[in-house]
Amino acid sequence: MQPNSSQEGTHLRNGLSLTLQAELPSRTTPSGAAGTIHSDANERHPTSDADPTDSADLDSGEPTTSLSELRCLFRWFQKSLPFLIILSAKLVLQHALGLAVGVGLFTTFLDVNQSIQTQVFLQACHAKLHCVWLLLLLVSSTLLLSYTFLPQTLYNCLVFLSPTFEPLGFWEVLWAVGITNFIIKFLCMGIKCLLLLLPASLLNYRAQGRWLLLSEELAQVYQAAAPVPLWFRYLVTYQEADGNPALTVGVLLALLYLILKLLGLYGQCKSLLKTVRIVLKSEHTGTAATRSQCMEAGDVCPICQGEYREPQSLICQHIICDQCIALWFNREKSCPLCPTVITEKVYKWKDGATSAYLQIY
Ligand SMILES: [Zn+2]
Ligand SMILES: [Zn+2]
Known part of the structure; x- marks a missing residue:
């Protein structure tokens, strides 16, 4: 902090004026003139020429410390970047085949x-x-x-x-x-x-x-x-x-x-x-739907939008093709038309997917 900033920058409002001439000789102006500091228990008004980092330091040390550490780390990274690039290139060349x-x-x-x-x-x-x-x-x-x-x-x-x-x-x-x-x-x-x-x-x-x-x-x-x-x-x-x-x-x-x-x-x-x-065991997600049930449902499968093939009536009374519903339950638990849960668990690998998880241990 600049020597005279605290003197000029802090303001007094509670009527208690302190003359720092005797108590704080180091904080006087270089010319030796006595500075009067106005202090307030609740408020501080730093002047525009005061260093913001310094004032943060006074308020609370911890955030500024971690901030400066981060800044240090960033500076180190900035300085070492060319070498890190050279090293990475070497490693890539060394393990190019791999x-x-x-x-x-x-x-x-x-x-x-x-x-x-x-x-x-x-x-x-x-x-x-x-x-x-x-x-x-x-x-x-x-x-x-x-x-x-x-x-x-x-x-x-x-x-x-x-x-x-x-x-x-x-x-x-x-x-x-x-x-x-x-x-x-x-x-x-x-x-x-x-x-x-x-x-x-x-x-x-x-x-x-x-x-x-x-x-x-x-x-x-x-x-x-x-x-x-x-x-x-x-x-x-x-x-x-x-x-x-x-x-x-x-x-x-x-x-x-x-x-x-x-x-x-x-x-x-x-x-x-x-x-x-x-x-x-052969699983069943519904029962075979009758002709009248299909007619009531409009004779169109809600999934494939085509004519019913082996229509199945689910427990919620919705009618869907057997193949369409079999593929649907590879990914979902509930009926495609309402929130009724039809199967307890989704066996997701039924859709032909292979796990991308790389087993390294
Ligand atoms: Zn269908
Ligand atoms: Zn349903």
Whole structure:
């Protein structure tokens, strides 16, 4: 704060005037003239030439401190930015192959996932040729991946064996787990394409939804189990060279990981068993509607806007085609025309979607 700002800037209104000539000699003007400060218990009026930061400092120290820390951090970031850019470029160049493979796999996954969902939604109108194309794309991607990383025997991860990485570093494990996860996702999507290619006489839309759900649940359990041997081996052998105490800690960490994993897998297996029960029993969301009921409803399905095909009467008395309602309940719980809840749970994987969650542990 400037030496004379407090003298000139503060104002007195309670009638108590303090002459600071004797008490605060340091706050007098440089010329030595006595300054009279007017103080008020409730109000302060800083002058326009007073530094706003300084006055904030006096009012409350904490916000200004955190603000200045942020400012410091920002200044450090600003100064280091050129070096950070150089470092990032180096890292990108070093891992160019890995990044390119990762981006390629993820975009392929997103594209195929969306296409499968569209084909499931189209039902009888879906293009078999497009499904064949998707299947070929998935198979060739999987084979290409296996062939590219043949020296590391990455395919071993699929059968719960370790690939040939020496030494087994953190990044190698993460890489192997990521690639394995994508391969399992691709295999699962390949199975979904095969299910779509089956004729409707063999697999109707209801059964198709149930099998799509089962294949996804199975793939998720597989994805959760596949990285276990890799991480277990990494945790156990990490500090082996450092001696016995480190090895004990490693074993302890690996066991802890195993317990957590088993608990997670237990939950997933329970969900899988529930799905198997759903697959085995044929579900009904309504009863077959009579001709007069359809006439009353206007003879037009409210979802497909066409003539009724196998009309079903829901518990709320609304009439909808069996196929339309089967697809509707892949995503919703209630009737499409009123808020009546028809099913307890939505099994979202029935629509052919594959989880984008990357299982890295
Ligand atoms: Zn319909
Ligand atoms: Zn309804």
